[in-house]
Amino acid sequence: MKAKNSFDRHSFFEDVFAVVRLIPKGRVSTYGAIAKYLGTGKSSRMVGWAMNASHAAIPHVPAQRVVNRNGLLTGKFHFTTPTLMQELLEKEGVKIEKDTVQNFEKVFWNPADELL
DNA sequence: GAGGTGACTGCGA
DNA sequence: CTCGCAGCCACCT
Numbered sequence: 698m699k700a701k702n703s704f705d706r707h708s709f710f711e712d713v714f715a716v717v718r719l720i721p722k723g724r725v726s727t728y729g730a731i732a733k734y735l736g737t738g739k740s741s742r743m744v745g746w747a748m749n750a751s752h753a754a755i756p757h758v759p760a761q762r763v764v765n766r767n768g769l770l771t772g773k774f775h776f777t778t779p780t781l782m783q784e785l786l787e788k789e790g791v792k793i794e795k796d797t798v799q800n801f802e803k804v805f806w807n808p809a810d811e812l813l
Numbered sequence: 814g815a816g817g818t819g820a821c822t823g824c825g826a
Numbered sequence: 827c828t829c830g831c832a833g834c835c836a837c838c839t
Contacts (some may be wrong), residue, residue, distance in 0.1 A: 701835070708836085708837095709817090709836075710836095727821090727822095728820075728821055728822080729821070729822055729823090732821080734833045735834075737834090737836090739821095739822075739834050739835090739837080740820055740821085740822095740833090740835045741821040741833065741834085742818095742819060742820090742821050742822085742833095742835070742836090743819090743821090743834085743835060743836055743837090744820085744821075745819065745821060746818090746819060746820075746821095746835090746836065746837070747820090747836085748820050749819080749820065749837095750837095753822090760820080763820075764820090765820080765821060765822085766821075766822065766823090767827095770820090770822050771821080771825030773820085774820080775820055776820095780821040792822090
């Protein structure tokens with residue numbers, strides 16, 4: 698196939714990036730919430746996969762604010778350093794313990810609830 | 814163009 | 827909370 702990059706056309710990556718960038722500082726969201734908001738619904742994997750390309754997104758996407766439904770920093774190994782994700786969140790006021798967001802229900806930000 | 818992969822989720826136990 | 831199973835779909839080779 699042609700060597701088409703994700704940026705050759707309007708892909709849902711951009712939609713994911715747009716939503717993630719809307720996450721307020723000190724808040725976090727989940728892949729499922731974003732997926733549902735975008736309509737991908739059950740395919741929350743696609744959100745995670747989209748985040749895989751977030752490093753190349755401009756402006757930068759605050760992927761550290763996106764965790765799985767358990768509040769676990771599942772994607773921290775995809776950052777520059779495995780500790781960067783936690784450090785960024787703590788710097789924003791989000792408490793992290795054992796790679797898990799503390800008070801997750803309180804800092805959770807649901808796009809389908811806030812944006813719609 | 815078929816097959817493999819994955820930063821996930823929901824449900825049952 | 828943990829463990830296991832199945833479904834899900836865009837992207838890459």
